[in-house]
Amino acid sequence: MWLADANYVGAVVNAGGMGFITPRSFPSVEEYRNQLRKCREITAGKPFGVNIYVSARPEANEALAVFLDIAIEENVEFVETAGFSPKAFMPRIKEAGMTVIHKCTTLRHAQSAVKAGVDAITILGAEAGGHPGMDMVGGIVQGAVVPEGLDVPVVLAGGLGTGRQLLAALALGADGILLGSRMTVAEEIWADDKYKKRITEIGQNDTRIVMSIFNDNSRVLDNATAQAVNELEEQGITDFEQYRPLVQGPSQREAYESGNFDLGTLSMGQSCAFANEISTVENIFDDIIRDAIAARDRLKGLGV
Ligand SMILES: Cc1cc2nc3c(=O)[nH]c(=O)nc-3n(C[C@H](O)[C@H](O)[C@H](O)COP(=O)(O)O)c2cc1C
Structure with missing residues (x-):
């Protein structure tokens, strides 16, 4: 959210990854469409995707059909659905011939998304930035359990940012990894x-879970705003209006724009531990691949 624009997603795709533009990041649907067109230019025909986050609040989902239609009109090849069930959007997505990866936090949700027709699953561990779910099962368990229970490709996410973790994810049974916090x-x-x-x-201790009181765990940067949210939760306050000024999207945007990292609840996972220097997407991927090769060689040395 706010950060996945054409420049970033284009760089991810050109470096050999798959990236998803977040439609809500832009002030208008016209600007969203412009970003898709710009991404198409940057990637010179290579496939890329959009993220469709399905909220628990139906009124927040009204825009999703429009976001999807625009992606289809612009021939976007991939969709990452996340949050609640993508079922309602599946006929439209499949009719358009798009590939859909549903991101979720439990095997049960993954199985029902597969039943609804998604092509692949991203499974999140509790370490993840953003919405790690309410069960809070760690990635090392999710990665071993979920691929066993599904017959579609599985991407592991949450807390990942190194090549040795990429290798571990593949060893667990996953087919790929998704990186959020590492890429910020x-x-x-x-x-x-x-x-x-x-x-x-x-480092890994500098994130915080907020919004548990609404059954909507959110892992964010441990900053002054997140601490204020936790204080409201500790007081048992369940009136969302009191939280709104702290958690609303525009404060996040302002934080990114000004660099004032105490503003807003800013999605951040434990893999911030691995984000140790500002670097290009390509260099980040190269570092991860080098680390994966070193880990593979280490395993060979152990006779594995
Ligand atoms: C700054 C930031 C913004 C995010 N925004 C979204 C979003 O708009 N939609 C979404 O589905 N996930 C979002 N996520 C979650 C990521 O897509 C991904 O699931 C998560 O970052 C994986 O865990 P990791 O942070 O440990 O890599 C965001 C994550 C971060 C760090």
Whole structure:
């Protein structure tokens, strides 16, 4: 959210990954469409995707059909659905011939998404930035359990940011990995360098779970705003209006724009531990691949 624009997603795709533009990041649907067109130019015909986050609040989902239609009109090849069930959108997505990867947090949800027709699953561990779900099962367990229970490709996510973890994910049975927090320090991300520098300085203990009181765990950067949210939760306050000024999207955007990382609840996972320098997407991927090769050689040395 806010960060996955054409420049960033284009860089991810050109470096050999798959990236998803987040439609809500832009002030209008016209600007969203412009970003898709710009991404098409940057990637010179290589496939890319959009992220469709299905909210628990139906009124928040009204825009999704429009976002999807625009992606279809612009011939976008991939969709990452996340949050609640993508079932309602599946006929439209499949009719358009798109490939859909549903991101979820439990095997049960993954199985029902597969039944609804998704092509692949991303399974999140509790370490993940953003919405790690309410069960909070760690990635090392998710990665071993979920591929066993599904007959579609599985991508593991949450807490990942190194090549040795990539190798571990493949060994567990996953077919790939998804990186969120690790990528926030990419040069191609438009956020102010003060924000990115902060991410390079923090470690695995510097995130916080907020919004549990609404059954909507959110792992965010441990900043003044997240602490204020936790204080409201500790008081047992369940009136969302009191949380709104702290958790609303525009504060997040302002934080990224100004570099004031105490503003807003900013999605961040434990893999910030691996985001140690501001670097291009391509360099980040190269580092991960080098680390994976070193890990593979280490395993060979162990006779594995
Ligand atoms: C800054 C930031 C913004 C995110 N925004 C979204 C979003 O808009 N939609 C979504 O489905 N996931 C979002 N996520 C979650 C990621 O797509 C991914 O599931 C998560 O980052 C994986 O865990 P990791 O952070 O440990 O890599 C966001 C994550 C971060 C760090």
